Amino acid sequence: MGIVEGLTEFLPVSSTGHMILTGHLLNFEGELASTFKVVIQLGAILAVLVLYWKRFWGLLKISPAALKRPGINIVHIFVAMIPFVIAGFTIYGYMKKHLFGPTPVLIGLVAGGILMIAADRFRRDVKAQTMDDITYKQAFGIGLFQCLAIWPGFSRSGSTISGGMLLGTSQKAAAEFTFLISVPVMFAASAYDLYKSREFLTTDDIPLFLAGLLSAFVVAKIAIVAFLNLIKRLRLSWFAYYRFALAVLFFVVLYL
Template sequence: MDELFKAIILGIVEGLTEFLPVSSTGHMILTAHLLDFKGERAATFEIVVQLGAVLAVLILYFKRFLGFLSLKPGITERSGINLIHLIVAMLPAIVVGLALHRFIKAYLFGPTTVLIGLILGGVLLIVADKVNKTMTSETMDDITYKQAFGIGLFQCLALWPGFSRSGSTMSGGILLGVSQKAAAEFTFIISVPMMFAASGLDLYKSRDFLTSADLPVFLVGLAVSFVVAMFAIVTFLRVVKKLKLSYFAYYRFALAGVFFFILYV
C-alpha cells in the first residue's frame, strides 16, 4: 500500500507538471527523493509514468497525428504543420541526446543539478517574456520549418534535468516569433514522438529491472499520470494566453529555494 501511495503521488506530480514550463523531471526527482523512492526501479517507474502523460496528448490530438501519418499526395504542400515540422524539430535533441545519453544519466540526474536547471530555466522564461518580439506565427499551423528547427535547438536545453522541455521549447518559440499559445501547442505535439523515443530507449535499457511484481505500482502511476495530464493540458490551453512565463519562473525560483533549504540546510 505504501508503494501504491507513492505511485499515486508521483503520477499526480508527473501529470500536473509534464506540460507546464516548470520541469516535470525536476519535480519527479525531487519528489522521489522526499518519498525515499530511489534506485533503478524508481528510475524505470519515472519513465513509465511519463508515458501516461504522453498518451494524454496522443488522445487529445489524435486527429492531428492521423493527419501526420497520411500518405495522400501533397502532404508537404498543404497549409499547417506536417511531418517535416516534427522531424526537423526532433533532430537536434535526438542527435545530442544519443551522443550524451550516458553522461546525462550518470551525472545530471540528481537534486543539485535539478536545482541549477530550475534556476537557469527560469531565467530563460523571463528573457522570453520580456523580449519584445514581432509574432510571425500566431497559430501552430503558421510555424515555419525554420522556426520548427529553431525550437528543436532550444529543446536540447531540456536534456539537463530541471531545465524543462516545455519551458525550453515555449521560450524558444516565442523568441523565434511564435505566439505563446502556438508555441505551447507545438510543444505538446513534438513531445509525443520525442518522449516515446526517449522512454522506449530507457525502458529497453532498464528491462532487467522490470518484474511482474512491479506491474500494479507501475500501472497505477501510469493511469494517474494520464488522467491528471488530460485535465492539466486542457486547462493550460484555456489560460495560456493570460499567463506570463515569468510567473512560472518565479515559481521555479521559489521551488529551488525550498528544496535547497530542505536538502542542504
Template sequence: MSDMIKAIILGIVEGLTEFLPVSSTGHLILVGHLLDFEGDAATTFKIVIQLGAVMAVLVLYWKRYMEILRNLLGLNFTAKKLNAIHMIIAMLPALIVYLIFKDFIKQVLFGPTAVLIGLIVGGVLMIVASRAKVKVTAENTDEITYKQAFGIGLFQCLALWPGFSRSGSTISGGLLLGTSQKAAADFTFIISVPVMFGATVLDMYNSREFLTSDDLVLFLIGFISAFVVAMIAVVTFLNLIKRLKLEWFAAYRFILAAVFYFFLM
C-alpha cells in the same frame, strides 16, 4: 508510507508537471528524493509513468495526428500547414545530442543539485523570452515555418538537462523565434508524443531487467494516475497560457528551487 501511495503521488506529480514549463523530471527527482523512492526500480517506474502522460496528449490531439499522418502517407507537404517535416526537424537536434551525451547527462545532471540549477537557469530563460520584443509571425501552429521548427528543436536540447523543462525551453524558443505563446505551446504538445514515446521506449528497453511482474500493479497505478492528471493539466494549461506570461511559471520555479534547497541541502 507504502509504495502504492508513493506511486499515486509520483503519478500525480508527473501528470501535473510534464507539460507545464516547470520540469517534470526535476519534480520527480526531487519528490522521489523526499519520499525516499530512489534506485534502479524507482527510475524505471518514473520512465513508465511518463508514458502515461504521453498517452494523454495523444488522446487530446488525435485529430491533429491523424491529419499529419494522412499528409505523410500522401506525401502532401507544404510549409503553409503543420506537417511531419516540421515535427522531424524539431525532434532531430535533441535526439542527436542525447545519443552523443546520454552517459554524461545521466551521470552528471540527474541529481538534486543539477535540477535546482536547471530550475533557476530555465526560469531566467523564460523571463528573457517573455519580455523579448520579437515580432510574431506565427499566430498558430499552421503558420510555423520549417526554420522556426528547427530553431525550437535546438532549444529543446536544453530540456536534456533535468530541471530545465522541455515545454519551458521550447515555448521560450518559440517566443524568441517569432511564434505566439499559444502556437509555441500547441507545437510543444504536438511534438512531445513522438519525442517522449521514443525516449521512454528506449529507456524502458535499457531498464528491462527492472520491469518485473512483482511491480506491475505499482507501475500500472502510477501510469493511470499520470494519464488522468495529464489530461486535466494539458487542457488547463492551454487555457492558462492564453492569459499568463511565462514569468509566472518562472517565479514558481525560483520558489520551488529555494524550498527544495532548504530541505535537501
C-alpha cells in the same frame, strides 16, 4: 508520483526536476524508481495522443499535396526532432549518469526560469499566431531549444515555448507545437530507457506501474487543457517565478 508527473510533464516547470526532488523526499530512489519514472511518462504521452488524435491522424497522411498545403505537417515534427535526437545519442547518457540529482535540478530550475523571463522580455514580433503558421525554420530552432531539456530541471516545454517566442511564435502556438513534438521524443526516450532497464522489470511491479501510469494519464489530460487556458492570460514569467520559489524551497529542505 503519477500525479506529480501528470501535473508537471507539459507545464514549463520541469517534470524531471519535480520527479527527482519528489523521489528524493519520498525516499523512492534507485533503479526501480528510475524505471518507474520512465513507465509513467507513457501515461502523459497517451494523454497528448488522446487529446490531439485528429491532428496526429492528419500527420500520418503523407502526400506531396499535403506537404505543400499551409499548416503543420510531418516534416515540421521531423525537423524539430533532429537536434534532440543527435543530442540524445551523444550526451544524454552522460547527463543522466552524472546530473540526475537534486543539485543539478535546482540549477536547471533557476536557469530555465531566467530563459523564460528573457523570452517574455525579448520576444520577437509574432509571425506565427497559431501552430499552423510555424515555419520549418522556426520548427528547427524550437528543436534546438528543446536540447536544453536534457539538463534535468530545465523543462522541455519551458525551453521550447521560450525558444518559440524568441523565434517569433505566439506563446500558445509554441505550447501546442511543444505538445506535438514531445510525443515522438518522449516515446523514443521512454522506449530506450525501458529497454536499458528491462532487467529491473518484474510481474510483481505491474500494480505499482499501472497505478502510476493511469494517474499520470488522467492528471496530464486535465493539466494540458488547464495550461492552454492559463497561457492565454498568464505570461511565461509567472511560471519562472514559481520555479525560483520551488528552487528556494527545496534548497532549504535539502541543504539547511
